[in-house]
Amino acid sequence: MDAVLDDVFIDEISLPATDGYTLAGTLFLPRGAKRHAVLINSATAVPRKIYRGFASYLAHRGCAVLTYDYRGIGGSRLPAMVGYNRPKSLAGFKASMSDWAALDVTAAVDWMRERYSALPLAYVGHSFGGQALGLIANNSEVSRAAFVASQAATWRLMTSPEKYRVFVFMKLIGVPLAHALGYALGYAPGWAGVGEDLPKGVFLQWTEWVSSPRYLFDSNLPALENFARFKGELRALCFSDDPWATRPAVELLASGFTATMPEVLTVKPSDVGARAIGHFGFFRPEHRDTLWRGVAEWIQRE
Template sequence: MAGAGLDDVFIDDITFPAADGYLLGATLFLPRGAKRHAVLINSATAVPRKIYRGLAGYLAHRGCAVLTYDYRGTGDSRQKSLVGYNQPRSLAGFNATMADWAALDVTAAVAWMRERYKHLPLNYVGHSFGGQALGLLANNTEVSRALLIAAQAGTWKLMASPERYRVYAMLNFVGVPLTRLLGYAPGWSGLGEDLPKGVFEQWVRWVMSPRYLFDDPKLRALENFPHYRGALRAICLADDPWATRPAVELLCSGFTANKPEILTIAPADVGAAKIGHLGFFRAEHRDTLWRGAAEWIEGEE
């Protein structure tokens, strides 16, 4: 598909195959000049890749080749298939879990960027689930530097009050019954975007467990957490009711081969009224949060 220029950046909507051949919708952002870094941006649960467009363009303007993409069953990866047929418009009957997102989609995205940009450092930006997924990847050793943004072990008891009680009620008393009834989790129930049934059900099990995904006895990919040895910075937003400092610390505790740096940022630190779980990616933070993130990703800090 033809690309379009924007702010000195070449932007191309593409697809690439997941590990099992399922086609994932993606966008590649390239600088007009020399490329100095490769950056993979990995989405939060039920958040489409378009949310990260501004940050991706900003990084590309600074000389990074950047890829954003949608996990299977979401966004532009909702219906695509390598074998030539579309998945049904409804997600009912669509088989996927969060573990699949990591093992099949994120793993393939890392491999695709590593193969395409063999001579560049590969850096990883993970928002919420995107940060959690880093520890689950069999190929996370390919990543040089990882910046986790509002990424946490999201057990409900570590969320801020009263949000924790709203989440508990929304997931168990609204989300679970609706998902069983419809065969998928509808975004209009408060999730953001529709989610495949398996994704939602696994997420609920993790959220209801004291140590989130670390308590899942069937999640064999947990063995990959200690394999990551690259630089790791986790950004905790002080007004984020989901990714609180204790929840961020719990996730980071899984990366035992290095010492993750956890940086807490309050809205006042960057002259903002609020940031929250999604606000980091608003363009108003271009000269504050984005600049600091880019400098760290590029190894200038």
């Protein structure tokens, strides 16, 4: 259903993944001329609604913006349930993080290019959303990528004591719990500390990567070769009080994009008059005239 909010048109839509699975999305359009297209790609277990304010802000500035949920998350939990109340469980649901990239993110990039072929396409990746850019075969369609707290999330590069909490949770609690409940439920429950309920395959692959010294770069995914396909501009923001996306972790992810020269910027909360930013704080409306404006101006740079 269409809506208008502060001179921005907001349309709740659905789009097909590359295998036909229905993904829930929200399209934000400016009233005036469209000058850029922007795809916002979510963090793990994070529904698209948290990006609504930032997406609206970009639309105000003349961007056509799409947010969407990966399969198994938010409005994309089951194809038949898009636009309705979520089902109570993900029992029997098959998905992995590499599926999110190959099937969902790939399709979202194609969807934007088909509809806005005359506009430069920018890619905003939050946490896993940035990682996914390196895994998709069509990342050459993206002219500029802005990463927000996006990193190679090995526990070894997190700050103390968070890294030990993550290690204990994932290896000693999360994995056994996912296996034990997975047989009955088919997913890792959000109440265990992972955010939203996660498909079992997503959680187990995520845990495998977090446990590896070089995160996903230690996997044998054929899709890793796609990192070298991206030749656009890349700016990665890390925040000094983020225990997950530390600068070394952000630099490790950026190092995989060998065909470009990534720019990694560290922001302190005091730099923008904030008390804290952390892993999610960038998307709070209080940063409209600081962090949001900075990223928007970079995206829209000719």
